[in-house]
Every structure is written in structure tokens, then in C-alpha cells.
Amino acid sequence: MIPTARSPFVKQFSPLQPAPIMDVCLSSEQQPGHLNEGPSTPDGWLEAKEEGALHEDGTGGPPGESNKIEPSLQSLQKFVPTDYASYTQEHYLFAGKKIVIQESIESYGAVVWPGATALCQYLEEHTEELNLQDAKILEIGAGPGLVSIVASILGAQVTATDLPDVLGNLQYNLLKNTLKCTAHLPEVKELVWGEGLEQNFPKSSFYYDYILASDVVYHHYFLDKLLTTMVYLCQPGTVLLWANKFRFSTDYEFLDKFKQVFDTTLLAEFPEASVKLFKGTLRWD
Secondary structure, three states: OOOOOOOOOOEEOOOOOOOOOOEEOOOHHHOHHHOOOOOOOOHHHHHHHHHOOEOOOOOEOOHHHHHHOOHHHHHHOOOOOOOOOOOEEEEEEEOOEEEEEEEOOOOHHHOOOHHHHHHHHHHHHOHHHHOOOOOEEEEEOOOOOHHHHHHHHOOOEEEEEEOHHHHHHHHHHHHHHHOOOOOOOOEEEEOOOOOOHHHHOOOOOOOOOEEEEEOOOOOOOOHHHHHHHHHHHOOOOOEEEEEEEOOOHHHHHHHHHHHHHEEEEEEEEEHHHOEEEEEEEEOOO
16 A cells, blocks of 8 residues: 655655755757757767767867767767747756756647756655666656756666657757766667567666656556556566556546556655656565
8 A cells, every 4th residue: 555645754844945956967069059050960969079089988188189088978869859930948856966857848748847947856855765877777758858868967868768759959958968977878769658678678678777757647547557667667676666647537537557566665655746656566475
């Protein structure tokens, strides 16, 4: 039985106020006021190509090493942001970093939702407990990438996934906020729930310490495929962290199905945002 909001085992959070800013990953040329080149030509890509100054771990190196661009960086460069009519630059403060996210209200997948900020706050406050340093993480439905960015800043090796039309903006935000300031450069991969799982994420090659998901459950017709995907990606030892704003009865129906296949713990509640954060470990009996 999941504890109630009054249970001493459940931490309740007041308004989502990230930690004060300590420093900024972005260079002065990458500040929001200078992001006017247009989403189809992110300057983060150009800097990476021109400088060619990345070691294999994604940190800076001398210009002479231009032929040693990290493979994951190359994978990040293959997507182009969708040409929406308008983008906005939204600012977030997590893990002591200023994070600038390119968002557009023209797509559900280009907006940061309440579950994402709740999950970021939890990751930030429990970094050591979760042992995120060098942890292998996959995010389902990464959207504009805030959760993946925060996990990367906290030291994790992150794979951010979403539908094809979202990947360009996701990649753009990841590069702008993690390039040359994280231990591991995040990777972007296409993931259509319930499709091509064994082909694209073979269990023999891919293992994740954590699966992250935020606001992936809402009023749509793909919840069974989502649950199938969650189950597939979890292996023995994998922990799934799922944060969601509960809006519809279908959200609670999904939670009931989730509990049937995952040992489930309510880790935190964010009452003002109607967000609940669950920990799930796949049942193997």
C-alpha cells in the first residue's frame, strides 16, 4: 500500500524552487540573448565542428585533436529542430547551473511539464543517495530535455529518447547545456513506445541503472505501449523513477496497471503541482 500524503515516509515539497545559481555552463556567446541564429543552425553544433576540441569523455582539448570528435557527439548532430513558428528561451536553475531550454507551445514534446521540474528537484536533492555519478540512465519521453540535462550535470551517462519530430529540439537543448561542461555527453535516440525495442535496445547490449519518465502519462491511447516499453527497458537492478501530474482518471488507471508489474513506492509529492513521484522495480516472480 502506498503511503498517504501525511505519512512520515513520504517527503512533501512546497513550490518547486531550484537551488540558487552557482555558475553557468554556457559561454557568453551561448547566452539566451545570443540565441538568435534560428533553431535549424544551433551555434553549439558549429562550435563543436569548428573547434573539434573534445576528448573522448566530452571535455575540452587542444584544436589539434579535431579528428577525435566523440561518437556520441556525432549522433547528437544528426537531428534538426522542427521549424516551429516561434520558440521561447526558458530559464531553470538546477544542480547549481543555469539551464536555458528552447521551448515551443506548438508541440507537447517541446514544453517542460510539471513532472519534469519535480523529477529534477528530486534528482538534485538525492544525488548521492541515488549514486548518480557515472550511472547509466535512459529517459523515456525526454521532450525538450530538462531532466536529461540535469541528470548529465549530476554526473550520469544519459540516453535521452523521444519521438522523431522531437529529437531535433531535444538535441539542441542538450548540446547548449552540456557541451564541454559535463563528464558524459548525453546521447539522443529515437524511441517509439512498444516498437523496435529488441532491435534498437537489445538487452544483451543495453543496461540502465535508472529509467526516468516525467509526465509521460496523460489522456492518450498509447499507455499500454508505454507500460510495455517500461517493462522491457528494466532489467534486474534497474530502478524506474516516474513523476507525473495526475489530471485524468486514465492516469490512475495506468498507475493501477503499473503496480501490477512493478514493486511501487511513492517517493515524494508536490501538492501545489499535483505531481506524484514513484519508484518502481520490476517484479521477477
